[in-house]
Amino acid sequence: MELGKVLAALADPHRRKVVTDFLAGPDDAERTCTSFNLPVSKSTLTHHFRILREAGLVLDADYGNRRGITLRRADLDERFPGLMALLENEARHFAE
């Protein structure tokens, strides 16, 4: 994981929402790309998840008939301490 790529991935509000939605749920949650209800086209959705995956923020498991997205929370916490807390804090800030 490279900080530059991670920050670039998180600079986009839709990609940030994916991560903060994961952070608001159980640690080992596996979700589909569409479950985040991002208001974007299918091709844009694919693009966003590719950027998240290439930055190392999520894993994308291909089960043939569906894909399962998971947040690499433990890896992120080890490599970039404080980053997930920063995003959680920001998500709370805007929820208030």
Add this chain to the structure above:
Amino acid sequence: MELGKVLAALADPHRRKVVTDFLAGPDDAERTCTSFNLPVSKSTLTHHFRILREAGLVLDADYGNRRGITLRRADLDERFPGLMALLENEARHFAE
């Protein structure tokens, strides 16, 4: 300050170097754009400092014959707790 703009500004390694150089010095340091020795053209340097300023990371004081750049450390620590620590940690990681 918006987190998206701040993260986009910090996604670039040259702009991140400006911030980590400030973090390695005294809190109230005022520096010139050229003092960071970024290996870029003058117009690219101007561009980078504009992005940093517009994101709210630095203040840029115009003294007529020179400009003084300062890091908005207190504002950043208040608005985005943990962000500066993350960058310092990363700078140490790569210095080791």
